[in-house]
Amino acid sequence: MSIIDLTSMGEPQSDLRKELNDRLTKLQDEISDYCFQCAKCTSGCESHKLLELEPHKIVALLKRGLLNELVNSDVIWTCMTCLKCRERCPQRVAPVEILFALKNMAVASGKQIPGKYTGMLQSILSMGLIQDIQQTTTRTNKTLKRDELGLPPLSKPIDVVKFQAGIMKIAMEKV
């Protein structure tokens, strides 16, 4: 199994897009309808000052049907997932969840996954965790690993083949 299988969820792609589209249409029709553009989400957004993310505008664009533009935009990848917008929205719109759906859609439609996500996914597939045991440096510049600190063995999937078989089902499931 490869990353491609997992991110494109196998064949046929059109079914997957349809399902994700349905999910977003639901967000568009039912949820973004409640938004009255008070911008409380944007006023508390952790990514607003630094990266110009404006969650209320994301909701407005979705409402206007600019789905492809959003999916192909880099701005959806600037969310810090602090969840303040979900917590504070007086209409329970949760822009952070809309952004997760848009990012999932971008990945499923074959757009390149940014940054280290691919590496982390690869590591999960091969050993169950986003990274293996790392060497760490002490205040006095000694290098140490987990076992040298007297910590017990790492908990990770015992039978990797079976573990992968479970994840494989997600690849076949088309979200």
Add this chain to the structure above:
Amino acid sequence: MKKKYSLFPGCLMPTEQYAYELSIRETLPLLGVELVDVEGFSCCGEPMKSVNQLLTVYLSARNLAIAEKHHLDVFAPCAMCHLALTECQHILEENPAMKERINGMLAAEGLQYTVKRQVVHTVDLLYDQVGIEKIKEHVKKPLNGLKIAAHYGCHIIRPSEIGRPDDSENPQKIEAILKVLGAEPVNYPQKLDCCGAPLLANLPESALTKTGQKLQAIQEQGIQGMVDVCPWCHKMFDSRQTKAGETVAAKLDVPVLYLTQLLGLAMGISGEKLGLELNLSPVEKLQLGDVK
């Protein structure tokens, strides 16, 4: 009454944030919490939420099912893991069709999710399960009024609708614990600011800027140190403090400890046992015990 939990380590704590694990294993058993190591856990799935949300739910359900197989409740010291596991329970309890679907996939490993078991984080485990009174009994070296800023981390306080360890807008449990240790918790305007870690995967410079801004604010207010309760937050505030300083053009020197490290020091445990030699921020400034 003895409390027993499976320790769900996640990815970051057991592969690089060793000080958190060391200090948890030193302090909690002395406070009557039995930690059970279980084989076979995997990533909680939260880091993959932007890529594929179903994978997140599946991985969390898988870990919950492993704990269930051992008839154990779960202690997840990482804020991200705690959110993923709690949200997964919420989804599976609310949506029987999703539960059936996920259980179909879990069958590949002979696992099943059937009951909602307790999932705790360091903060509610200490405050609600162990309790302030019990902690008080174990304080041997009070912290002499050290002025400390508490950093909760976004994922343990939000979203409140699924139940989180502390209040979303005015969390106070860490402050209550700091007080009983003899420290003086400081209220500061940036308390709820994010550490930036979720952006490490794709926008590392911005992530570090976020870290730098919060630390700089703490430094300017003359607060003596900071405690955190999440391996991702700590990776930013402690392990990468020097780099974070570069992004905001400031020389940062804020001592940052895990809450469990400070707890251990107040309980009279040596700095070495609590992994203090692994903190890269200037913890020696706090002049606690044998910390150099």
